[in-house]
Amino acid sequence: MRVISQKRMNSAIMVAIFLAGFVVFHFIGRYFVPMLAYTRHEQPVDFSHVFHGNDVDMSCETCHFFYEDGSWSGIPTLDVCMNCHSEQLGESEAEKVFVTEYVQKNREVQWELYFRQPQCVSFSHSSHVKEAKLACETCHGPQGLSRHPTKYIVNRITKYSYVVYDSASSTIGSALVRSPEENVWGTMGMDECAKCHRARGVSTACFICHK
Amino acid sequence: MSSQTDMPTLQRCSAPKFLLWLSFWVLLLLWGAYGAFLCLYKGLNQTGMNNYFVFGVWITVDLAIIALGAGAFFSGFLFYVLRFNFLKELIGAAVVVGFICYSGAIGMLTIDIGQPLRGYFSFWHANVHSMLTEVIFCITLYLFVLTIEFVPLITENRRIREMPFLRHLGENLHGIMVVFALVGTFLSFFHQGSLGGMFGTLFARPFSYRTGVAIWPWTFFLFILSAIAAGPALTTLVVWATQKITRRRLVNRPTLSRLAKLSAILLVIYLVLKAADTIYWANFTAPEMGFRFTDFYKSPYGMWLLFGEFYLFGLVPAIILLIPRARDNDFWLVIGCLFTCMGIVLNRFSFTIQTLAVPVMPFEKFVVYSPTWQEWSIVAAVISYGVILFSLAYRYLHLFPREAELNG
Amino acid sequence: MKVDRRIFLKTLAFAGGGSLGFLSSPAPWHIVRDLARWTQNWPWVPVPPHGQPAYEKAICMMCDGGCGIKVRKVGPRMVRIDGDKDHPLNRGLICPHGTAALQTVYGPSRIRQPLKRTGTREKPDWKPVSWEQAIGEVAAKIQEIRAAGESHRIVCITNNCESTVNQLLERFLQAVGSKNLVRMNSGRDVRNVALKLMQGVDGDMAYDIENAKLIASFGCSLLEGWGTWGRLYRSYARTFADNPVQIIQVEPNLSITASKATQWVPIKPGTEGALALGIAHVLIRERLHDEDFVEKHCFGFEDWEDSSGKGHSGFKSHVLAQYAPQAVERITTVPAKEIEKLAFKFAENMPAVAVGGKGDGQLFTNVYELMAIHSLNALMGNINKTGGVFVKPEVPLTPLPPVVMDEEAARGYAVDRLDGAGSAAHPFSKSLPGNLKADEIRMLFVHDSNPYYAMPEQNTAHELFEKAPFIVALSCCMNESAARADLILPLNTGLEKWDDQIVAPDSPHPIYNLSRPLVEPLYDNKDAGGVLIEIAKTLGGTIAESFPWASMGEVLEMRVQGIHETGRGMIASPDAMAMLDRGLGPEGSLSQQYPSFASLWKKLLEDNCWFDPEPHHGPLQKALLTPSKKFEFYSQRLKDAFGFEEDAACMPHYEEASLNKDGFDLVIMAEDTLTMADDGKDTPPFLMKQLSDNVLKGNELFVRINPITALYHDLEEGDRVIVESPRGKVEVRLHLFEGVREGVVLIPLGFGHSAYDEFLRDKGVNANEVLEAKTDTITGLPIWWATPGKITKV
Amino acid sequence: MSTESPQQSVRYGMVIDLDKCTGCGNCAVACHMENNVPFRTDESDKSRNMAWLRIYKVKNGAEYPHARVAYIPRPCMQCDRHTPCVSVCPASATNYDKSTGLVDQINTRCIGCRYCMAACPYMVRCFNWWDPAWPADAEKYLNPDVAPRMRGVVEKCTFCSHRYIQAKNRARQEGRNYLEKGDYIPACVEACPVEAMHFGDLNDPEYEVAHLIKSPRAFRLLERLHTEPKVYYLSSHEWVRRWADNDAVNTQSAYSQQRQGVES
Incomplete structure (x- = not known):
């Protein structure tokens, strides 16, 4: 009897060790690796969309607009900001930093772009906004309602924002985004693009999205 | 084998001697590793390939060793499925040779593609129309099969057999090996054929392009046939060489002869079909595309290639090995098998390099390709990888079941 | 033993479980995927940034043809050049040099700041210096020469383009006391002499x-x-x-x-x-x-x-x-x-x-x-x-005001030109750089030209650059001549500078091309005009008085007023081209369209070209x-x-070209190709890409001969041969071409540069090394297009 | 995979008049500027250099003074049927778009196996043997609409498909959802100084190309392969047409004799 139980004991220990190994490494793979693989950056300037949009009552098009040739301006360059901020407006710390560090030194702000696509992608804002009449929020989420810039979480290997690929993968997402404020809404992966294109019967030819 | 509980202890050379033997091949392997490093770090500009010769010596060697590795699946098929029991003596060795060939080929392919880190795209974004997709899938899957076939060999190791789980695993695998043999045969059949199809479907390349029945099933079967003819020849060569190097008898002499005879018969069938293919292609396919037969054979890719492939390394070894007295003589056996193997290398060379050398556009010229040392080093590395793995397998695994008995 | 095995088995179990656990987590797959994405985003592959799109018109400065171009800008960068459809000369057509011009502007042979030579002329080393120091040194040298009463030994070699910059150079020399603005010759000069002899006109x-x-x-x-x-x-x-x-x-x-x-x-x-x-x-x-x-x-x-x-x-x-x-x-x-x-x-x-x-x-x-x-x-x-x-009619520009000359200037300016142009020996020529002698020169300016490489009289050119005591190069890139200068004053390229072109070659219309900066200068460089003004200001006195302007832009603005005053012609624009196509003249005079000079100037800055559709050639x-x-x-x-x-000597007649010489059985002819800039200018890498591999292979140049010539000389395609003339020999390879006349060896021009960048340097041989320049007794210009030669297999 | 018979409404194609072409190279230079094609110190190695549009020079082989030359600019043929490169790509990195007839690709998906290059009869595709590198500040002229490729991938002419996207963007900006004639033109066609190159929808009679391809002077390269290239050539010279290998019967004899008459 004792011999048998000793054997069973041994087997049980073996199984336990096996399971322990499984759990530990699964956990490492699921939570620890994403934390290692991604790094978080602060935006250089504490920008508030709400302030500009609601309190100053600017329209979105003041900063984000189409150029004459139908290409998209994206994040405004310093000269757009300088239309108002050529001198310090208000007393906030962010404004002080912005004016002294960037406006006065005539230095472009190196914004981290959550939605920056890989360089092989040519995304046409025009086709999505003007032709398909998609709202900005469809892809970008309620960015316009942010009071502070969200942390920028970037993959160390690929140098892409996690939004571009990984927000669709809930496990990685939950390992990365620690609080709701850190979450950048939306996803920009190719699979998402393709899904929507197929659903709407839009061309999925390579050159439609790739350059 | 599964019934044997106690393996005899086999006599092996001393450790220093073995290490000395290994060290030569390891050096060669390291040279190849350096070449591979250069190709991966600096890019494929390190090779002699160019926009005309997009495939070089690596693909030639790939095709050749995959063809030669066919010995594994074919022997497996004959042994497990058709119950050719005489093959029991060397089925283990055949599996190891097959494993070496396939893993070596995949290793070489990884360096050959421009973006190895993206290599998995061919699975992830597979294009079902591409012959290459089929080849990649089948080769990879077949490598899995070979790995599984390899496992029982490992579990027969004396030390490993001490562990009950692994022993059981090995024994059970053995029981179902017939399934894997069948799967392997199926997969091999496909990709050996597809490798031919890879070039046969290139309608821009009049040298290898075949139409209609000439491509399917003709080219497919030509490739399969040539592979299963050459595979056993390589197995024979390897066994013979191992016997020579270890100075031990490993298999019954008649076994080798029977294997060689098999090879020769298949070779003859292949040659007949190949001749038919060539004649049809030279007289119908090529002229339809505005080419004369001689347009394809320009210096240095001259007519000697066809001669070598067909006569010297085709008919000659076939005849040698068909004569019982010749194949029972070690010298002629080796010559016959060696020529068979060289024939297939030459055939695969023509299919890759010469195919690309023939200009497609009328205002292009014949071009010549010569590989760089980096390319050769990796070829050498694959060969030394094979030697090392086979040496280790021979030393530590029980590759030849009758070894103890024959040297008893 | 037993314990060892246990531990071994436990480790194995843990490792097995761990591997399975890790493999079942997303991590390994993500790492594989991220590595693939890393290859798609390699940091060393450039990512051209987006920016505000813009198209601006400009003038192509790759040669003096004067084509109008349209430059596509993205933010501050210029990314593309197309032809300007509204330019009367080229109407939207430009050559590959123009299309690839950005490779020169952003190219590696640009000079980035003033440089002072420290090594020898053959093996120069360069020390960056400030503009103040560079201009100060030039001024000091001029002062020294003037003090010695040798101002007439200051020489400037410049390009053959009619431009305000060349007029300013002439003016500068005059103010300093020298007549020696020497233009690089071109075939046009011979035509001008023919025109002078037969029609009596000084012009084109x-x-x-x-x-x-x-x-x-x-x-x-x-x-x-x-x-x-x-x-x-x-x-x-x-x-x-x-x-x-x-x-x-x-x-x-x-x-x-x-x-x-x-x-x-x-x-x-x-x-x-x-x-x-x-x-x-x-x-x-x-x-x-x-x-x-x-x-x-x-x-x-x-x-x-x-x-x-x-x-x-x-x-x-x-x-x-x-x-x-x-x-x-x-x-x-x-x-x-x-x-x-x-x-x-x-x-x-x-x-x-x-x-x-x-x-x-x-x-x-x-x-x-x-x-x-x-x-x-x-x-x-x-x-x-x-x-x-x-x-060719003149463009009605405001002439530059008279030069103020001091005593030394007046003395120096009265001395004859050093190159003998206009002298009794060569009364019909304007410039003869081939006649310059190094030991008569105290200071040599080289502006926007490359005489060391391009002058047919190579011996003269090489001697000049070996022996001239002080050479100042005004150049935008490191060409052979700049590489042998003592001091380099780097210039902006065509798209960064103020400049103009007064005469477009061979066009019967008066055309004025104005070039203005499209982008900020890339480097610490200046306009040639601006440099002259600064040197003049540093020199002070009457020289500074002769240069009352603040910048080159100001000079050009002053000159364009002359166009406004005549009220003729029109600014190149889509409307103007449409009218021209319909055969109509301008609607109302220029001054009606642009009542104020400011409005005309503004329009000219946008459209870059004024021209007169009715040439007003006047009576015969x-x-x-x-x-x-x-x-x-x-x-x-x-x-x-x-x-x-x-009588025949004063009339058109045929004079046999002496292309036969004992021991030389062939004629070596220079071949002008579109691909290579043969006047010593930069050839962009994309044009080198266009060269066939039987023109240049590796660094070896091919000459072309007829297969029959090859047969007679027992030569074959691709042979390495020595092409020899009385002047010298070069080693080249052979290409057989039925289009070459029997007995002719065609050698392409524009190769064999020893300066510029790695894309142009040491490619082939300079045809000048075998072509012999003879002197035309009438014009004093070289006769330079063919030479007796022979060919031998290496 | 290509369709058996092209049914799509738009088929962008090109017609190149070889009688007009002087081989000046402006198309190629414009193409390479537009598409961020890299260059190297030794561009004379034609077997490894990068050229989306190559200009071949052919001779009639006659003796002086009857020798004549012709230039054949060769962009991607954009094969309409049995598109050789598309069917062979194991990673689906290249694709035939039915809505425009363009053969396009995703360079970042290419694994660099080069099978497409072996498959392409026209030597259109180039492999990035090296990492592209631009000297000094030359990176500054790169076109943001085309991503520079990396080493180890195959690339080819795209008929400037990015210009198609731009044209669409421009049209939308002007409130149109369709393209007008001339909105979308590849860089090479735009740059041709003698209008030897024409571009447009081969199915739309409004475009000149739709008529030109029916000209008796029209032919295509290697027609016997039945890849149905959408690049047509025009020439009035029989010997030029023969160079294109247009006619299998006549070519047979001419083929070998004329092998020598090639310039590049």
């Missing part, structure tokens, strides 16, 4: 090819860069139009122009003049010529008597006697029948122009050849006529300023200058 010939029905080109590489490329290509395109123009190409070898012309007339090298006279013979014999024009406006056609009563034979009897088609056939190898046909073709397709000047304008021929060709235009009465030949008399006030088949000026006794 202008061909109205837009309206001609036939263009008879005597060896001009019309499609390889002759004149304004865009303009010539428009003419070529007209050969396919419904009402086509015919291009007759007379040339020994099958050049691109020859292969694309309506008709190619293969001819023995150097006998083009004889063929022109042969055609003249048929025209006169058959009375196909414009008898009215010849009678009224020509001198020396019929036999005549001079004031002393001495009889002279006229052009008519000269040509009828000497240049019968059979005789010409013997000279040129062109069949007599063909000559007759050509003459009829020429006469039947009026208006037709005969144009001369070999190569793309960098090759130099004998002046009599050009006179012979030009006499065809006069015979047909095509002087000052639509579709014929004009004298204005184009005939010879002593006889007529077109002179017999040049009295030539007689006066050289006192030739023989």
Whole structure:
């Protein structure tokens, strides 16, 4: 009897060790690796969309607009900001930093772009906004309602924002985004693009999205 | 084998001697590793390939060793499925040779593609129309099969057999090996054929392009046939060489002869079909595309290639090995098998390099390709990888079941 | 033993579980995927940034053709150049050099700050210096020379373009006390001498090819860069139009122009003049010529008597006697029948122009050849006529104010030019850089030119750069001449600078191209004009007084006022082009459209080009300023200058080119290609990409010969050979081409640079090393297009 | 995979008039500027250099003075049927778009196996043997609309498909959802100084190309392969047409004889 139980004991220990190994490494793979693989950056300037949009009552098009040739301006360059901020407006710390560090030194702000696509992608804002009449929020989420810039979480290997690929993968997402404020809404992966294109019967030819 | 509980202890050379033997091949392997490093770090500009010769010596060697590795699946098929029991003596060795060939080929392919880190795209974004997709899938899957076939060999190791789980695993695998043999045969059949199809479907390349029945099933079967003819020849060569190097008898002499005879018969069938293919292609396919037969054979890719492939390394070894007295003589056996193997290398060379050398556009010229040392080093590395793995397998695994008995 | 095994098994279990656990987590797959994405985003592969799109017009400065271009900008970067459809010269067509110009602007051979040489001239080392120091050194050197009373030994070699910068250079030298602004020669200079001799005009010939029905080109590489490329290509395109123009190409070898012309007339090298006279013979014999024009406006056609009563034979009897088609056939190898046909073709397709000047304008021929060709235009009465030949009209710019000169300046300026141009020996030439002598020079400026590489008189050029005591290079890139300077004052390139072009080559319209900076200067460089102004200011005194402006932009603004004052012409724009296409003149005068100068200036800055669709050439008399006030088949000026006794010496005639020399059985001819800039300028890498591998392979240059020549010399395709001439030898490889005339070795120009960047340096050999420059006794210009040679296998 | 018979409404194609072409190279230079094609110190190695549009020079082989040359600019043929490169790509990195007829690709998906290059009869595809590198500040002129490729991938002419996207963007900006004639033109066609190159929808009679391809002068390269290239050539010279290998019967004899007559 004792011999048998000793054997069973041994087997049980073996199984336990096996399971322990499984759990530990699964956990490492699921939570620890994403934390290692991604790094978080602060935006250089504490920008508030709400302030500009609601309190100053600017329209979105003041900063984000189409150029004459139908290409998209994206994040405004310093000269757009300088239309108002050529001198310090208000007393906030962010404004002080912005004016002294960037406006006065005539230095472009190196914004981290959550939605920056890989360089092989040519995304046409025009086709999505003007032709398909998609709202900005469809892809970008309620960015316009942010009071502070969200942390920028970037993959160390690929140098892409996690939004571009990984927000669709809930496990990685939950390992990365620690609080709701850190979450950048939306996803920009190719699979998402393709899904929507197929659903709407839009061309999925390579050159439609790739350059 | 599964019934044997106690393996005899086999006599092996001393450790220093073995290490000395290994060290030569390891050096060669390291040279190849350096070449591979250069190709991966600096890019494929390190090779002699160019926009005309997009495939070089690596693909030639790939095709050749995959063809030669066919010995594994074919022997497996004959042994497990058709119950050719005489093959029991060397089925283990055949599996190891097959494993070496396939893993070596995949290793070489990884360096050959421009973006190895993206290599998995061919699975992830597979294009079902591409012959290459089929080849990649089948080769990879077949490598899995070979790995599984390899496992029982490992579990027969004396030390490993001490562990009950692994022993059981090995024994059970053995029981179902017939399934894997069948799967392997199926997969091999496909990709050996597809490798031919890879070039046969290139309608821009009049040298290898075949139409209609000439491509399917003709080219497919030509490739399969040539592979299963050459595979056993390589197995024979390897066994013979191992016997020579270890100075031990490993298999019954008649076994080798029977294997060689098999090879020769298949070779003859292949040659007949190949001749038919060539004649049809030279007289119908090529002229339809505005080419004369001689347009394809320009210096240095001259007519000697066809001669070598067909006569010297085709008919000659076939005849040698068909004569019982010749194949029972070690010298002629080796010559016959060696020529068979060289024939297939030459055939695969023509299919890759010469195919690309023939200009497609009328205002292009014949071009010549010569590989760089980096390319050769990796070829050498694959060969030394094979030697090392086979040496280790021979030393530590029980590759030849009758070894103890024959040297008893 | 037992414990060991346990531990081993436990470790194995843990490792097995761990591997399975890890593999079942997303991590390994994500790592594999991320590595693949890393390859798609390699940090060393550049990502061109987006930005605000803009298109701005500009002038192409890759050559002096003066084509209008349109530059695409993305934010602060220039990313593309296309032709400007609204420019009257090229109407949207530009050559590959223009298309690739950004490779030069952003190229590796640009100089980024003033440099002072520390090493030797052969092996220079460069030390960056500040602009203050560089200009200070130049000024100090000039002061020193002036103090020594040797200001007339200050020489400046510049390009052959008509521009305000060149006028400022001339002005600067005058203010300092020197006459020696020496322009690099071009084939145009020979044409100018022919014009001076036959029409008495100091100026340029202008061909109205837009309206001609036939263009008879005597060896001009019309499609390889002759004149304004865009303009010539428009003419070529007209050969396919419904009402086509015919291009007759007379040339020994099958050049691109020859292969694309309506008709190619293969001819023995150097006998083009004889063929022109042969055609003249048929025209006169058959009375196909414009008898009215010849009678009224020509001198020396019929036999005549001079004031002393001495009889002279006229052009008519000269040509009828000497240049019968059979005789010409013997000279040129062109069949007599063909000559007759050509003459009829020429006469039947009026208006037709005969144009001369070999190569793309960098090759130099004998002046009599050009006179012979030009006499065809006069015979047909095509002087000052639509579709014929004009004298290039002037652009009504405000002249620069008079130079203020101090005592030393006045003294130095009174001394004759060092190159002998305009002297009794060479009365008709403006500049003769080949006559410069290093030991007469105290200081040498080299502005925007590359004499060390490009001058036909290579011995002179090399001596200049070896021995001239102080060389200052004003250059935007490190060319061979700049590389041998003592001090480099780096210039902005065409798209970053203020500049202008006053004369577009060969166009009968006055055209003014204004070039303004499109982007901030990339480096610590300046405009040539700005540099001169700064040096003048540093020198002070009357020199500073002569340069009262603050910047080059200011100078140009001042000059353009002259255009505004005349009120003529129009600014190049879509509307202007539309009107031009409909054959309309400007709607109202310029001053009605732009009442204030500011409005005109603003528009000119946008559109870069002013031109006059009605050239206002005035009466024929204005184009005939010879002593006889007529077109002179017999040049009295030539007689006066050289006192030739023989009548033929003052008339167009054929002089055999001495291309035979003992021991040299072949003729080496220079080949102008479009791909290579042959005037010593930079050739962008994308043009090198276009070169066939039987022009350049590795660093080896190929010369081309006929397979029959090869057969005689026992040579084969690809052979390495030595091409040798009395001047020198080069090692090249052979390419056999049936389009090359038997006995000719064609060597392409523009290779063999020793400076510039790795994309151009050490590629092939410089054809100048074998081509011999002879001197034309009349013009003093080199005769430089062919030389006796031989070829031997290595 | 390509369709058996092209049914799509738009088929962008090109017609190149070889009678007009002078081989000036402006198309190629414009193409390479537009598409961020890299360059190297030694561009004379034509077997390894990068050229989306190559200009071949052919001769009639006759003796002086009857020798003549012709230039054949060769962009991607954009094969319409049995598109050789598309069917062979194992990673689906290249694709035939039915809506425009363009053969396009995703360079970042290419694994660099080069099978497509072996398959392409026209030597259109180039492999990035090296990492592209631009000297000094030359990176500054790169076109943001085309991503520079990395080493180890195959690339080819795209008929400037990015210009198609731009044209669409521009049209939308002007309130149109369709393209007008001339909105979308590849860089090479735009740059051709003699209008030897024409571009447009081969199915739309409004475009000149739709008529030109029916000209008796029209032919295509290697027609016998039945890849149905959408790049047509025009020439009035029989010997030029023969160079294109247009006619299998006549070519047979001419083929070998004329092998020598090639310039590049």
